[in-house]
Amino acid sequence: MSSIDEAPPSRRMRTPNDSPLKVWFLAPLGLWLILLFLLPLLFLLWIGFWRVENFQAIPDFSLSNYTDIFASFFSKSRYGLAMIQSLWVAITTAFFATILSYMVALSIAFAVPARWQRLALLLAIAPFWSSYVLRLYAWQTILSRNGVINSIMRLVGLSDYRIDIIYTQIATRIGLIHYLAPILIVILYVSILAIDRVLIEAARELGCTRWQAFTRVVLPLSRFGLMTAGSFAVIVSLGDALSGNLLGGGAGTSIIGKLPTYASMIMSDYSSSTNLPRTSALATILIAVMVLALAVGFVLADRARRRIG
Amino acid sequence: MTNKPQLPKATSSKSSSISRRMLLGSAAAGAAATTFGNFTILSRQAQAAEPLRVLCWPGYEEKDVIAEFEDLHKTKVEFKIYIGGEQMLQFFAQTAPGTFDAIISDAEYVQKLKANKTIEAYKTDGFAELANYHPKFRDFAPTKGETAGTVYGIPTRFSFYGISYNTDEMSAEQAGDWNSLLDKKYAGKIGMFDWYLPNLGNASLAVDPGNQTPYAITDDQLKKVKEFLTKLRPQIGMFGSSNQPIAQAMLAGDIFASPTGDLDIDLKLAGYDNFSSTIPKQGGIRWQEVACVCSASKNKDLAMEWVKYMTSPKVQSKLVYTKAFKARGPNMKIVDYWDADQKKLLSYVPDPANPGKMLVETLIDRSMPRGLPANQPEQAWIDIFNEFKTA
Numbered sequence: 001m002s003s004i005d006e007a008p009p010s011r012r013m014r015t016p017n018d019s020p021l022k023v024w025f026l027a028p029l030g031l032w033l034i035l036l037f038l039l040p041l042l043f044l045l046w047i048g049f050w051r052v053e054n055f056q057a058i059p060d061f062s063l064s065n066y067t068d069i070f071a072s073f074f075s076k077s078r079y080g081l082a083m084i085q086s087l088w089v090a091i092t093t094a095f096f097a098t099i100l101s102y103m104v105a106l107s108i109a110f111a112v113p114a115r116w117q118r119l120a121l122l123l124a125i126a127p128f129w130s131s132y133v134l135r136l137y138a139w140q141t142i143l144s145r146n147g148v149i150n151s152i153m154r155l156v157g158l159s160d161y162r163i164d165i166i167y168t169q170i171a172t173r174i175g176l177i178h179y180l181a182p183i184l185i186v187i188l189y190v191s192i193l194a195i196d197r198v199l200i201e202a203a204r205e206l207g208c209t210r211w212q213a214f215t216r217v218v219l220p221l222s223r224f225g226l227m228t229a230g231s232f233a234v235i236v237s238l239g240d241a242l243s244g245n246l247l248g249g250g251a252g253t254s255i256i257g258k259l260p261t262y263a264s265m266i267m268s269d270y271s272s273s274t275n276l277p278r279t280s281a282l283a284t285i286l287i288a289v290m291v292l293a294l295a296v297g298f299v300l301a302d303r304a305r306r307r308i309g
Numbered sequence: 310m311t312n313k314p315q316l317p318k319a320t321s322s323k324s325s326s327i328s329r330r331m332l333l334g335s336a337a338a339g340a341a342a343t344t345f346g347n348f349t350i351l352s353r354q355a356q357a358a359e360p361l362r363v364l365c366w367p368g369y370e371e372k373d374v375i376a377e378f379e380d381l382h383k384t385k386v387e388f389k390i391y392i393g394g395e396q397m398l399q400f401f402a403q404t405a406p407g408t409f410d411a412i413i414s415d416a417e418y419v420q421k422l423k424a425n426k427t428i429e430a431y432k433t434d435g436f437a438e439l440a441n442y443h444p445k446f447r448d449f450a451p452t453k454g455e456t457a458g459t460v461y462g463i464p465t466r467f468s469f470y471g472i473s474y475n476t477d478e479m480s481a482e483q484a485g486d487w488n489s490l491l492d493k494k495y496a497g498k499i500g501m502f503d504w505y506l507p508n509l510g511n512a513s514l515a516v517d518p519g520n521q522t523p524y525a526i527t528d529d530q531l532k533k534v535k536e537f538l539t540k541l542r543p544q545i546g547m548f549g550s551s552n553q554p555i556a557q558a559m560l561a562g563d564i565f566a567s568p569t570g571d572l573d574i575d576l577k578l579a580g581y582d583n584f585s586s587t588i589p590k591q592g593g594i595r596w597q598e599v600a601c602v603c604s605a606s607k608n609k610d611l612a613m614e615w616v617k618y619m620t621s622p623k624v625q626s627k628l629v630y631t632k633a634f635k636a637r638g639p640n641m642k643i644v645d646y647w648d649a650d651q652k653k654l655l656s657y658v659p660d661p662a663n664p665g666k667m668l669v670e671t672l673i674d675r676s677m678p679r680g681l682p683a684n685q686p687e688q689a690w691i692d693i694f695n696e697f698k699t700a
Contacts, residue, residue, distance in 0.1 A: 054424040055398070068688075077695035137557070144561035166563055167547045249558075250503050250548025251698050259699050260548070267550065268503050268698075272691050274398055274421060 041287075048281035055274040065281035079265060079282065083289065086238055086262040088254060089169050089176075090293075094233035097177045098226060101184035106218075108185075109192040121189060125182035136175050136246040143171055143247070167249030172261070175243030180236060184229045191225020192218070223304030231297025235290050241267045262286055361386045361611050364400060365413035366598060368466070368631040369619075378618045384611065394418040401427060406605035410612040416451040416597045417506070417680045419461045428601040430454030430461050431613060438620040438640055439463070445673050446639035451680055452599050462599025465619045466629055468636040469595050469676055470507040471588035473572035478565035487515035487589045490566065495544050500555040500564035503548040505694030510594040510679055511568050512537045518591035525683035531693070538697040548698065559584065568593075574635045574654060588675045595676035597639070622646060629655070637669060 016022060051060045073080035104124055112120045127135065142148045143166040150162050165171050195218060203213040241263035244252065250268075251260040260268070263286065270279040363369065363386060370388035379385055391397045394415050401409065401422075414422055422428045431454075433439060439447055442464070452462040472484045478498075483489040490499055501508060513523035516533040520526070526534070546564050549555035556572045558564045560581065570593070573584035600616040602609055618624055625638030626646035637655055644657045644667075652658050656668040663671050682690045 055421040056402075056425055072692060075696075076692040078699040079695075081699050140554075140557060140561070144558070144563050146562040166561075167558075245503075245548075245550050246554055249546060250550070251545075258542075265695065265698075269691065269695075271393055271395055271550075272505055272694075273687055274395060275688075276399075 044280050044287075045284055047277050048284045050277035050280075052275050052277060057276045065278045066285075068278070069281055069285065077265075077269075079262065079285075081257075082260050082262040082265045083285075085169070085254060085256050085259040086286075087289070088256055089172055089244070089261060090234045090237035093173045093176045093180070093237045094230050096173065097180045097184055097233045098188075098230045100177065101181050101229065102188050102222070102226065104181070104185050105188035105192055108189055121186070124185045127178060128182045132179055133242060133246075135178055136243060139171070139175055139178065139247055140166065143174070166247065167252050169244075169248055169252045169254035172244045172248035172252055175247040176237050176240060179240070179243065180233050184233060187229045187232065188222070188225050191222055191228070195221045220307065223307065224301050227297055227301035227304050231294055231301070234293045234297065238286065238290055238293065239263055359608055359611075360384060361411065361608055361615055362389070362409050363387070363411045363413065363615070364389050364391060364397060364409045366391065366634075368628055368634050369413055371627075371631045373627045374624060374631065377624070378615060381618075382611065382614060386615070394421075398422075398425075401425075407603075407607055409603050410606040410608045411603060411615055412601045413465065413598050414462060414601055416462065416464070416599050416678055419452045419599060419601065420681055422601065423461060426604055428461055429604040430456070430459040431602055431616075432459055433463070434458060436463065436617060436620055438617075438622070438642075441622060441642045442620075442639045443641055443670060443673050446597070451678050462601040463616060463620060464597045464639045465600050465625065466636045467595055467597035467639060468571050469586070469588055469593055469672060470502070470511060470568060470570040470679075471586050471593040471672070471676075472566055472568055473559065473570055473584065473586040474566040475559060475562075476583045476585050481585065481587065484566065484585070484587050485590050487511065487568075487591050490544055490568070491540055495565060497544065497546040498563075498565040499541070499544045500547050500549055500558050500567040500569070501545050502552070502555065502567070502569040503550050503698075505691050506679055506681075507594045507596070508568065509534055509538075509690050509694060510677070512541075514592040514594070514677065515589070520592070521677060522680075522683070523592070523594070523677050524680035527684065531685060531689075535693050535697070538693065539700060542697055542700045571635075577654060578635070588672050590675075593676050594679050595673070596679050641667075641670075 016025075047057065048065055049061045049063070050057045051062050051064060052058065069077075069079060072078070108117055108120045108124065140147075143163070144150075145162070145164070145166065147166070153159070153161055153163070165174075199217050199221070200213055203217045204210075208216065241261065244250070244261040244264045245267070248261070248264075250264060251258050262282075266279060266282045266286065269275075269282060361384060365388055367390050368374065370386075370390065375386050389400060389409070391400055394417075397412070397414065397418065398421060401412070412422065412428060414428075419428070433449075446464045446467070449460045449463070452460050454460050472487075472490070474484045479489070479495075483492070489495075510523045512534045513526055513530070514520060516537050517523070517526070517530060547555070547558055549558070549567075549569070552569060552572060552575075555564070555567050555569050556575060559567065559572055560576060570588075571586055573586045576584040600619050602612045602616065606612050619628070620640060622638070622640040622642035623646050625640050626643045629636045629638045629643070630647075630651060635655070637657075644652055647655075647657065656672060658668055660666050660668040660671045681687060
């Protein structure tokens, strides 16, 4: 009967995964991660247990740096307050940066003709071509008391009003959002592109309004990208000290108070004393918080993916 | 120094891949040498078997400053530039003993270098130019050696952490008193350099005027310093990690004054005449750089010659007026090498309030050298500054 039944089983097509050389192809990535991520990280963790003698860091396994830091977490140096400020600034920055970037990514994906989308994306990430520090100085010129915004307001006869946000955490967020937006736009644009257009068309043909198609199809299917972008924004904002120093004035005002960010305090502590072990311990605590933020983001993104699935 | 990559002379297609590889290899080697090379060399070409290697703040490597020394000694000087005392200590710790022959250090860091046995004391006899130094720089207070007539470092450059202010917003009389900073009209209008050492030193003088040792204070005095800082906190609008952001904030009108000192020099040079600076009547902190000789140097004689060279007024006149930085020189004969504008800008002009003295001498007399906390651990002072910042 069937020649198929009698035919010998066909050989499965070989893929690169079957090659014994596959491990070697992974080697550069492994080496890269070990040399430029894992080893420096382990070294940083290790130095956190050293002690200082005669202004020199001495290898040791002492918990004194951590006990000292936690003893002054809410008194003396009050690193805890700075950490709360950092978390507040980072979470709110991530929220606004993600929403803004999502809107830009949606416009590129749905409002720009396909042949112009690459150019539109290129223009959206154009700020990345200039130095971050230069961008911060540019914002300083725009936001300051005699800056561009206030000068224009004076020119148009609104001299009774003044925008006074320089050296506040609002200014810090502006600098951070400008820094983060190009990266977030790319992440979110890729995630929107992955949405099957047929689903949107089906929703529309079944009577959904544009808004309903967005809220019931596009938004749920973008959740994974949104969570990834949000987690990334929180981590970068937590570790950044430049925007907080240049635009936030080192200890900018927020609803929490006039407090520096934790990253800013690490920088300040490092340049103040010959105490690398203590600074490493401070940095390790920040890394632990970042890992926690990443874990929360990962769990949320995973849940979002399962819902989509 | 870097090795420039050589372009291969290949023409055939077969050899072109090899030559491309060679090109990439040599380019990578060149890039690696540039990135990881130990020294930033900015000296002139000169014939020398053993160059002098110096770890220093910016300015010392500029051609105008070092050229004469290289010509005189038929040598070349290689400089590794650092920004900040902690970076200096890091650079030194990361290199093999004997790498550096001399170091330019902030005076208070001499204590840390001594503790690490990095530098050694040398005799001051033979330094003829010291006779022209201002007396306050001849006592070598923070850098004295253990035996008479020896020091660990001789001052080469200095300046002040007085009050820099916008003359449209603050009068000279107000700037002459630390307590003016507490005036309600300056709430949120004071900028501060983000480093505990000069700020706590200045606060120490504000609560204990004229104290010659503002870093050697009792716990009770330290409490008063903390109280002064607590009162000052509402006045602070911003902290700057360097002079630049503070000067920018002054220029933009976001702050009116700063206990950072000398911000007016660069602003005046940029054409803004409504800025000035002074040291309040209670006293202010002075920073000073000193030239040290490394214990493990194999080139100590030449290092000593370089230290001598750096004491000359002609060299200091160029050193304190470099492209990188403007400051002041401890050799009072420095004025012989400046024009009227330079003298005025750096306060080497007669002081109307003190006949027979230059303004800079009055400021030196009113200032105390920056030091390290003598009676409390460094961390106790850092904690106070952090508490002040987070108040």
